[in-house]
Amino acid sequence: MTTTKQSLTVKEQAMKAQKASKLLAILSTEEKNEALRKVAARLETEYELILKANEVDLEEGRKKNFDDAFMDRLALSKDRVLEFAQGLRDVAELEDPNGIVKSQWTLDNGLDVQQVTVPLGVIGMIYEARPNVTVDATGLALKSGNAIVLKGGSSAIASNKAIVEVMRSALAETRISEDAIQFIDSTDREATQQLFTMKEHIDVLIPRGGESLINAVVDNATVPVLETGVGNCHIYIDKEADVEKALSILVNAKTDRPAVCNAAETVIVHQDWLQEHQEAFKNALAEHGIHAHADEYAQALIPGSDAATEEDWANEYLSRDIAVKTVSDVLEAIEHIEIYGTKHSEAIVTENQKNADTFMKLVDAAALYHNASTRFTDGGALGFGAEIGISTQKLHARGPMGLPALTTIKYMMTGTGQIR
Amino acid sequence: MTTTKQSLTVKEQAMKAQKASKLLAILSTEEKNEALRKVAARLETEYELILKANEVDLEEGRKKNFDDAFMDRLALSKDRVLEFAQGLRDVAELEDPNGIVKSQWTLDNGLDVQQVTVPLGVIGMIYEARPNVTVDATGLALKSGNAIVLKGGSSAIASNKAIVEVMRSALAETRISEDAIQFIDSTDREATQQLFTMKEHIDVLIPRGGESLINAVVDNATVPVLETGVGNCHIYIDKEADVEKALSILVNAKTDRPAVCNAAETVIVHQDWLQEHQEAFKNALAEHGIHAHADEYAQALIPGSDAATEEDWANEYLSRDIAVKTVSDVLEAIEHIEIYGTKHSEAIVTENQKNADTFMKLVDAAALYHNASTRFTDGGALGFGAEIGISTQKLHARGPMGLPALTTIKYMMTGTGQIR
Incomplete structure (x- = not known):
């Protein structure tokens, strides 16, 4: 019974994200930037709520005897939350990767052809420990006109959930629907696996974490994957x-x-x-x-x-x-x-x-x-302003991925009745 | 026993293609063009061999009562083979998609950063009836510096095999190794499935054909896929x-x-x-x-x-x-x-x-x-000169895919001892 309920929920969340992505895709750059700044401001004022949730994760971590390095990645402070907010303000300053005419030409018959950058749609982000990914990935997604479905690691679930609640509440005052940020509130492995095959509603999966997480996504996903990270x-x-x-x-x-x-x-x-x-x-x-x-x-x-x-x-x-x-x-x-x-x-x-x-x-x-x-x-380090991960695959994006990696193109043809 | 033997063979072929791709990737544009012209010339002189093989496929098709449209797609003629050859000469005239500096900048510390286009490596092409794909896909792969593993439909297997033999024999006189063209000579479904997971040796799979073929590849492949074709x-x-x-x-x-x-x-x-x-x-x-x-x-x-x-x-x-x-x-x-x-x-x-x-x-x-x-x-129609398929996915390439879709990028950094 639990499984069935969970199944509906993850799918429903993905569908809500997809619906929100439609309007988000056509907002102006200024509308998106304004929303990012409002989310940043809300993180700044609500940092205590986030720290309180973080304490729950830290307590769990201590019980489980996680090592120092792990606990260090998990731990938040007022300064760290303020850094998250500043990160969003920085993303607001970056160039909008959408609406860029990559190439334009006219056929002999007069048909005008343009290749224009547009958002991917819905990004599924599957990641481990660090709560900063929750903010960073959301900022890059919204700036690039994409909705996001977040599935973080179980060790940071309370922190991630609080961060998402704060961000969503800020969106309520913007042109971006709060449904553009979806958080899978589950430590269930099955919830993650459902994202793997949700091709109808999720356009790309980005796994960030250790080798086993990445391999699980690559091996099982039918949704296209942007493979990140392992570096020997x-x-x-x-x-x-x-x-x-x-x-x-x-x-x-x-x-x-x-x-x-x-x-x-x-x-x-x-x-x-x-x-x-x-x-x-x-x-x-x-x-x-x-x-x-x-x-x-x-x-x-x-x-x-x-x-x-x-x-x-x-x-x-x-x-x-x-x-x-x-x-x-x-x-x-x-x-x-x-x-x-x-x-x-x-x-x-x-x-x-x-x-x-x-x-x-x-x-x-x-x-x-x-x-x-x-x-x-x-x-x-390369001056991209921010990155969603480092791609080790060859398709779509290779190396550090900034905002352009979160876009695709549309061919836009304008004619006067041309036929072939 | 057959399975085991086949398994070794497909993997060995993919490994041979991968090895051949290394040298191919660094050949000059002129060396690749010269090879394409030699393959074209050989198709022109050996057309009878190809037509003879095509007769075997047609005979099989008649026995199986394939419909007229299908038989029409399968049937070759001297003129069609000459068209294939002309297609290769046309591809030789196209701009080399590799070695293009997509962007270049210098960091404050003096590190020079270049994003340069390079071949993907090995392309796995899985396709149905039409033997022209065998020539077209090979031409685009070689021009873009990629080796290719071809798995055509069983109804055209004799034609495809003959075409590949002619093309490979022509490569023997060029700087491209004949191993850069691999043909999976099997009507076994399992042979196709082996390509799906050969991530170590194949960089991308391109399925061309009906919906069921495309879905089988998308659903089962761990090798990244360039999804093509179905259009409602x-x-x-x-x-x-x-x-x-x-x-x-x-x-x-x-x-x-x-x-x-x-x-x-x-x-x-x-x-x-x-x-x-x-x-x-x-x-x-x-x-x-x-x-x-x-x-x-x-x-x-x-x-x-x-x-x-x-x-x-x-x-x-x-x-x-x-x-x-x-x-x-x-x-x-x-x-x-x-x-x-x-x-x-x-x-x-x-x-x-x-x-x-x-x-x-x-x-x-x-x-x-x-x-x-x-x-x-x-x-x-859009003036790309040739296409490897029409992508209906959003990652990497969308819409008609010409030569640039068969490349990726490398970051090339040149320094004088820079550290971070």
């Missing part, structure tokens, strides 16, 4: 790499924020370079508390390193661990990336332009770097 | 429609080629207009052998029409049948399209600019027409 990123230090650049990029990519998807997980090092710069390399690791899982050649040169196993090459450590693979040329490095990479972000450090060109041409990934850290694969 | 297209004749335009657009959209996806299947007519132009309307239908399935209001005005049932509104007749729905305003027409349309091509005929704007803004479809026939939703 490599830094390749070529024979002719500048030592200072190589080590600062390596340390930055590994330690700046080890838990994010654009962090490096394996360093591939040219054997000759490692021989020559052995001291500097091992000191850099030691100084920054980076623990190496090295192949035989590298292990002999790095005291205290573990022997790498097959699993290490594929592992996204998300910690200060790193796999160290040695190679004898750039092609061997590329081959390793081809086998173990996740097509997210890959870097080469070298002063040899030819090797850099080979790497940039042959490696198949969303973002390739020559002499820079993989950490720049991020909508904020 | 409407012509809405508004109260202020010009009679001549309305009837010529209606007749063209219904009868020019009734079996294609951009043909009209329902005409929605404003009741006042139908009252006023009843004679002209029914004469146009009668003159062009169009049989109406009409709602109650329209049936009374169109002698000889059938009563429309619920099925008629959703039906893609692909014949000279048409459903006739009457409405009292443009919003009612839009609502009908929202329920029964397939987001392909929708037209309004009116001299009322406001109603036209409402229609163009509110109807959610790949192509919208004001005072023109839906028949223009076609890569050739």
Whole structure:
């Protein structure tokens, strides 16, 4: 009985979102911006309500003995809620991605053809812990003229629910229907699964979270998916790499924020370079508390390193661990990336332009770097203003996705009776 | 045992295509064009071999009592094969969709960011009867730097196989590996299903054919899909429609080629207009052998029409049948399209600019027409040179898909040691 009731509810919510999306799609940029600012103001005035709900989640988390990093992601404060609100104000300032004429031409018969950007319709967002996604994703959805159905992780359900209630109540005073934000208030796995096949009412699913969440969506959804996130990123230090650049990029990519998807997980090092710069390399690791899982050649040169196993090459450590693979040329490095990479972000450090060109041409990934850290694969860092996720797939959007990723196009033809 | 053997084979073929795609992706435009011209020349000299194989398919078809239209699509002639070859020469003349810098900027820290178009990798093409798809899809794939795995319909298997053999033999004399064209030589349904989940080796699946084929791919594939084709297209004749335009657009959209996806299947007519132009309307239908399935209001005005049932509104007749729905305003027409349309091509005929704007803004479809026939939703008609299919989905590509739909982008970052 519960199942049937839940089934109706998720579908009904998706249908409400779809209905709301129709009017939302034709609102003016100023109407949408005004709504975003009202939602921001309401978050600012109602922050205590959100913090109170967050306390419920934190209490549950403590009971379940979640680790510190997890609790840290879950915890809100007045300042964090104010940051959410500022994020919405920032999104209001961004260019409206809709109504842009991507191309325009006239056929010989006089038919005018325009390709114009329009919203996707309804976005289904399936995500884990962090409550900030609830606000960020909603802001980007509304700004791009889309309704959103949110399905957050169970550990943050009280916080997410409170945030959504505040945002919806603010929409009541705007031209956007509050139904444009739908929150699936359930910790039931089945509720998520229902979203997977709701093609009639949801235009795209965006999963954000760990590998198992993403795979569950990709493997089971008939709704088109924008696949995000998993990054087994490599830094390749070529024979002719500048030592200072190589080590600062390596340390930055590994330690700046080890838990994010654009962090490096394996360093591939040219054997000759490692021989020559052995001291500097091992000191850099030691100084920054980076623990190496090295192949035989590298292990002999790095005291205290573990022997790498097959699993290490594929592992996204998300910690200060790193796999160290040695190679004898750039092609061997590329081959390793081809086998173990996740097509997210890959870097080469070298002063040899030819090797850099080979790497940039042959490696198949969303973002390739020559002499820079993989950490720049991020909508904020690249100047997009905000991002809905980082796509590791090839269709529709690849790499950091800003507002344009939430649009599609319409062909608009204007004639005077043309027939074929 | 057969299953196991087949399983290995399809996977091996996909892996061979993937390997071939790596070199193909970095060939110059001229190298790819030269290869296309060599394939064209070989089709021209080897046409007899292809016709002989086609005779086998035709013989099978006659045994199975396929209808005339089907046999017509299956049948090849010297002229048709020469047309295929000319098609490849035409594709060689098109602009290379790869290596285009879509945008470029420099961060404050000096990091240069470029978004560059690159091939998708390996395209899986799953299609029905017509052998021309074998040549057209291959030409577009190779030109856009992609390898292709072809799975054609069983009724054309001998023809398709012969065409592929000729094309592959021509590639042996070019810089493109013949492995870039893979043909799944099996009538086994399982062989097709294996392609659905081969994410590691196939970057996109493109189904072309009837609704059941397309749904089977969309529902079961974990490989991303470019959904094509089903078109339940409407012509809405508004109260202020010009009679001549309305009837010529209606007749063209219904009868020019009734079996294609951009043909009209329902005409929605404003009741006042139908009252006023009843004679002209029914004469146009009668003159062009169009049989109406009409709602109650329209049936009374169109002698000889059938009563429309619920099925008629959703039906893609692909014949000279048409459903006739009457409405009292443009919003009612839009609502009908929202329920029964397939987001392909929708037209309004009116001299009322406001109603036209409402229609163009509110109807959610790949192509919208004001005072023109839906028949223009076609890569050739729009001047794309060639098309791989017509997308009815919103992600990646919408509407007719030319060469750019077969590319993705790479972010290429060039730095001097930038870290975050």
